[in-house]
Amino acid sequence: MNKNVLILGSGGREHALAWKISQSSLLSNLYCIPGNPGIATLASCPTGISEDAEALTRFIHDNKIDIFVCGPEAPLAEGLMDKLRQNLSDDVILIGPGRQGATLESSKQFAKEFMMRYNIPTAAYKSFNSQSLNQATEFIMTMNTPVVLKADGLAAGKGVVICNTRQEAVQEVTDMLNGKFGEASKVVVVEEFLRGIECSVFVLTNGEQYIVLPEAKDYKRVGEADAGPNTGGMGSVSPVPFFTDTLRKRICLNIIEPTLSGLKAEKIEYQGFIFFGLIIVNGDPYVIEYNCRLGDPETESIMLRIESDFIEMMTACHEGSLENYKIKISPQSAATVFLVSGGYPGTFAKGKMITLPSINSNSVLFHAGTAFSEGNLVTSGGRVIAVSSLAEGLSDAISTSNRLADEIKFDGKYFRRDIGFDLQL
Ligand code: AMP
Ligand code: GLY
DSSP states (O other): OOEEEEEEEOSHHHHHHHHHHTTOTTEEEEEEEEOOTTGGGTSBOOSSOOSSHHHHHHHHHHTTOSEEEEOSSHHHHTTHHHHHHHHSOTTSEEESOOHHHHHHHHOHHHHHHHHHHTTOOBOOEEEEEGGGHHHHHHHHHTSOSSEEEEESSOOTTOOEEEESSHHHHHHHHHHHHTTTTGGGGSEEEEEEOOOSEEEEEEEEEOSSOEEEOOOBEEEEEEEGGGEEEEEEEEEEEESOTTOOHHHHHHHIIIIIHHHHHHHHHTTOOOOEEEEEEEEEETTEEEEEEEESSOOTTHHHHHHHHBOSOHHHHHHHHHHTOOTTOOOOBOSSEEEEEEEEETTTTSOOOOOOBOBOOOOOTTEEEEESSEEEETTEEEEOSSEEEEEEEEESSHHHHHHHHHHHHHHOBOTTEEOOSOTTTTSOO
């Protein structure tokens, strides 16, 4: 029987999920709340439905939704899935962990302690609160530079500060513990800086079994050559050229499997995605962060490479039959280039008219910050549109996305032309 699917979210990640799910031969109706103008070309985006558990339960019930996928982390951290699970029959497939599972992302201190308990490689650290500011200062004075400071809680991607000197780190930890990031920085993790190359690894799991989705690398800094402040993500590539089979095996054995057995040991049920933010140091993977959802803009690249039916995968996850599930991944390469509004991640204009080029079937334009105003497509956010392309090799995928990025027009448009610059292509 075909399935009705509901996605929660409104960004490029959710557009990419909707794009992939809309191709499933097992799909009946696709809905997205609240969605965006791009998603609305693939799914019904009903208006006026609030995003709380009561309204979503009613919607799931009334529209006979079989599968619910939560895109962003905030509702997961607030326990949306626990409430839905209580309200709904076991047949409804929920993709996303409950509040406890989401703590892997929503508390860096919890994540670090968890990794210590299960011997999962991560940077050495200590955590502090406002009562232990003096100890934090003493600890920082013993550290090598740079020093990494992390607000414990969710801070909209801004909670990590890398300090080049100990003096700077002492000042910053003082500001953070004094409420620089509000509640999120009441506890601060102070950790060693790892020198290596980053990559993002994603699994779909039911807590027992897992499948590894294509790996990716994202580019967070606003400027070319990774200069300037962090953003929500300026682009991504998949596959990652240095990601060998040996590295994959090491990640499964030393990171993914201990994480799942740790969750089980702590009786934390987990069905959904786990995103392992890794740094590879001399061939050895270390976890720098866990996320309880897919990455953005990694999803925009990896969805182009997944050939398996996404509904089939999510159903197998729920039914406990991932053990023998062989995910089909395209050997081709995908690259995503994000078009942002000038000034982002600082202040930027909104409401600028957007003109889109025609594209061929190897590329997709994923909407993130767009809206309709008086019949025109306009900008409505910092990150506006992700251009994703699939090609034989990464260089081709990147140049195709760059060419399309040039052809999209709106006032103040900015994008990085150097996505993939650090990879030997
Ligand atoms: P996060 O918000 O945890 O993704 O961290 C933001 C960025 O800070 C990461 O993408 C890394 O580039 C960097 N980072 C975090 N932790 C470390 C670390 N221990 N060593 C080096 N870089 C780090
Ligand atoms: N691309 C990083 C993230 O989604 O957090």
